Amino acid sequence: MDEKDEITSMGGCLARVFWIFSGPAMLFLFGVIIVTQQLSLPTGLDVAYGVVLILIIVSRFIDRPKLPKSPSGSPVIDNQSKEIYRAGILSAVRDSVIILLVGSGFLVLVHFVLKGLI
Numbered sequence: 001m002d003e004k005d006e007i008t009s010m011g012g013c014l015a016r017v018f019w020i021f022s023g024p025a026m027l028f029l030f031g032v033i034i035v036t037q038q039l040s041l042p043t044g045l046d047v048a049y050g051v052v053l054i055l056i057i058v059s060r061f062i063d064r065p066k067l068p069k070s071p072s073g074s075p076v077i078d079n080q081s082k083e084i085y086r087a088g089i090l091s092a093v094r095d096s097v098i099i100l101l102v103g104s105g106f107l108v109l110v111h112f113v114l115k116g117l118i
Contacts, residue, residue, distance in 0.1 A: 011062065012062065012063055015059040015060075015063040016059075018055070019057075019063060019099075023052055023055060023059065024056070026052050027052055027053065027103055027106065028106075030045050030048060030049045030052070031049075031107065031110040034046070034049075034111070035110055038114060039114070041111055046107070049103075049107055053100065053104070056103070057096045057099055060096055060099065063092075064089060064092045065085055065088035067081055
């Protein structure tokens with residue numbers, strides 16, 4: 001696909017910025033606030049942390065390759081398009097599992113630090 005043929009929507013760009021930069025920064029800030037304020041489990045920040053973690057995963061699925069469309073608007077289904085689409089889905093699933101494990105692990109680590117166990 002040529003660079004000029006690539007169409008990027010504003011929603012897709014915002015989803016990418018969120019799941020790569022903004023979302024993890026928010027999770028880090030929530031973790032820092034939980035430690036500095038010495039908040040015990042569960043708090044509103046823990047709920048907000050979980051919501052942002054889920055939104056990161058959702059935005060990762062929004063930011064995946066789509067099947068190309070023909071001029072009539074129907075999806076073009078050829079072998080190369082199928083492989084790109086399949087690879088995009090597998091990549092989104094892999095990234096989502098990593099995000100979930102690392103994000104949950106960070107929240108657990110924050111609460112262990114708070115309890116003085118680390």
